[in-house]
Amino acid sequence: MAVLESRKVTKRFGGLLALSNIDLAVKEQSIHSVIGPNGAGKTTFFNCVTGFYIPEEGEILLEGRNITGLSPDRVTRLGIARTYQNIRLFKNMTAVENILVGMHPHLKSGLIGAILRDRRTMKEEADAVVEARRLLRFCRLQGKGDLLAKNLPYGDQRRLEVARALASKPKLLLLDEPTAGMNPSETQDMTNFIHQLRDELGITILLIEHQMRVVMGISEIITVLDFGEKIAEGTPAEIQSNTRVIEAYLGRGAASGLGQRKAAATA
C-alpha cells in the first residue's frame, strides 16, 4: 500500500497554475524522487503535502487517511516530517534543543508540569534528552550537541535538520534538496545517509533533488514535474531515456541530438 497518495492535486496562485492534477503514490519504504526544472512546482507540492498550502482541488492521503487541509502541526503529528531547501534550523538554539523541539509531538508535559516539575515531567524530559543524544549519534553529530545550530558546519547543519525531522518519528520523510550546496564527497555522504535512514529506520523517503547523479543513484521511482504537470514517472533507467523529460530539461530538439550522442558513446 502507498504511504502517501496524492489524487489530482491542483494548486493555483492567482492565475498561475502551480500544480495541475498531480497523481502520485509513494510506496512504503521506497526512496522516491521528485525532479523537474526550476519552477516546476516541486516545493509547492511539498508544501501541499505538509499542510502549508491547501490545494484547490484533489486530495492527499497518508496511509489511506485524507489529510488535505489539515494544519501543518496536525500533519506532522500524523507522521510526515520535512527538511528545507535553504536550511531552516532554529539557529540560536543548540543542536540538542533543535532535536528536542522536533520531538514535540511525543512530549506531553505542559504549563503545569513545567512549573511543578513532577516526576513524570522530569522523566519525560530526561528520556527525551537521551533520545536526542542518540539521534545526534545516529546522524554523526556526536559531541556537537551543545553548539548553537548556526555555528555548525554546513554539512552538519543539513544532517541536524534531518535529525530534527526524525525526532518526530515520521512514517514519511520529505527531503527538499538535501545535497544542495555540497561538494562531491559530502554529497556521497548524504546519499549513503539517506540509504541508511531507509534501511535502518524503515522510513519512506520522498525527496526533491537537482543533482542528476544523486537522483539516478538513489531513487527507486522518479516523478518528473514540469510547469506544474507530471510529465513522466518510472525507474531511473526509464526516466533517462524518456524524450519528454529530456525536452523539459534541455529544450525541444536537444532530445534527438542527445539520443544520437548517447548511442555513439555506447557504441
Place this chain on the structure above:
Amino acid sequence: MQKLPSIWITAIRNGLLAGTVSLLICLFGMVMQFEQRYIISGVVTMGQILYMAPVFFLGYMLARRLNLAPLKALAVGAVTGFFSGIILAAFIGLGQLLNLRSVLVQASPELYALLTFNLDLIPGVLAMLGFLALIGALGAALFLVPPHIRGALIGALIWTVMAGLLRDLISTVMQTWGPVAPLISWMFARSGLTLIGAAFVFLLSGALGFVHLKLPVWVVRVVWLLIALVVLLLPRILGVFLSDVLDTVGLFILMGLGLNIVVGFAGLLDLGYVAFFAIGAYTMGVLTSPELHGTLTYWEALPIALLVCVLSGFVLGLPVLKMRGDYLAIVTLGFGEIVRLLVLSDWLEPWLGGTQGIQHIAYPVIGNIQFGSQQMLYYVIIAFILVAIFIASRLKDSHLGRTWMALREDEDVAKAMGINHVTTKLLAFATGAFFAGLGGTLFAAKLSSAYPQSFQFLVSINVLSLIIIGGMGSIPGVVVGGLALVGLPELLREFAEYRYLVYGAVLVAMMLAKPEGLIPEARRELELHEAEVEAVTEPEPEAQAGGGS
C-alpha cells in the same frame, strides 16, 4: 595606508556628533539644573558629568569600533574630544555675538561660564578644548585596559556617580546603623561625596568588581543571605516615602517578569501590556469596593481577578495569532488603549466609576496582620515577585520554554515540528496577563483606588524598556532593569522633568554599547557577541601592520 585618513575623519565626525549631543544636553537645561548637585564636593558636579558623558562614551565606542594600536586609539579619542569641544566653542562664540537667549532660554552667561571654567573667553575656550580632548582620550583609554579590569573600572565609575547622586538616601540608611554612622561625615559633604569618600567608593566598588569572579561559594551564600536580610528590612530602614518607591519598583518588576515571558521568551512584541494591569486593578476594585457594592476581601477577589486577566489574555491573543512583529505590536497597542478608554467611558461609569475611578479598594489581610500600608504591602509584593521568579525560571528551562523559543525563531518551521502555534502563543499571552493582573490587584490595594489615568500607554513602554535595559529574556535582568529604570528616577527627583528624555538616551546608548542588556541571558549574549569575538581576533595582525608602517 589608504585607510589611514579615514580614521581621523571618523574621529572628527564622531567628535562633532558628541559635541552636538553635549550641546543639546546643555540647551535642554540639564547641565544648569544639576550645576549645584556635586558628585564629588568642590570637584565635579552632575551637570559637568552630563555634558562630558557623550564625549567619553563616543571616545570609548570609537576605540572599540576601530580597534587600533594603543597610541593611535588615544589620539583618535583626543581628536574626538577636541572636535566636540569645537561645537561647544562655536556655540559660545555665537553666544558672544548674538543674544541667543531670546530663542534658546538656556543659553545663559552662567552656562558659558560653566563650560569655560569661569575663565576669560579665550583661555576658557582653550581650556575647554583641552579638557574635552582629555575626556575623549580617557574614553578611548578605557577600551585599552584589559577587559576584566575595564568591567571593574566602568562599574566603579558608575557606582561613584550613583553614590554621589544618592547621597541623601545612603546617609539616611547609614544613620540608622550605629557602627557606620560616624562614616557619614567622613564620606559625604553637604552635597555629594568628599574626595576621600569618592576614592573610597571608587576603590571599593572597583575592587569588588575585579575580584567578583573568584569568591568561594560560601561567601556568595553569605552575601545573598545578607542581601535577603536587607531586602526584608528595607521598609523599616527607609521609611514611608521610600517604601512607596520600593512598592512601585516591585510592581514594575512583577509586570516585567510577566512581559518577559511574552516578549523575551516567546518573542511576541506586546505594546498593550498595561491593559492586563488595568484589568487586574479594576476587577479587584469592582469586587471589593463598597462604593460599587463589592463585598469580597482581597484574597477572595484575587483568584477571580486573575482568572479575568487570563481570559482577557486569551481574548487579546486570539485575533493576533496570525500576526508577527510590527503588526502584532500595533494591534496590542490598540488593545491597551481600548481597555483604558473603556474604563474611562461614561458608558461603563455605573460599573467602573468613569473618570472618578474606584475608591476604597480592599488590601490583603492575613489573620490580624493588615497589609494596607506601603511598608506592609511591600512584603506581599516581594512574596509575589518570588513566586513569579520561580514560575518564570521553571518555564524557561522547560519544554514549553523551548517551544516558545522555537516559535520566536521561526514560526513556520515550529509549526512543521508539530507545534500548535495557537495554544502555545495563547499560553504565553495568558501567563503574561496573569502576572500583570497580579501586579494590578496590588496596585489597586496600594492606592486603595484605581483611576483610568494610571493605565497610560507609557506604563507598557516603561515595562518594555526595563526588560530591554535588563536584558531580553533574562530574569535577573528584569529585577536590575526595574531598579535602574523605575527606582532611580523616583529617587532622583530633579530628573523628573527629563525622565523620558533620559529613558530615550539610555535606551539608545544601551543598544549601541551593550545591546544584550545589563544582565544578559547567556544565550542572547552568545548571539550578539559571537561575530564580535571573531572580528576582534581576526584583524589584529592587520592593525599592527598598519601601526608599524
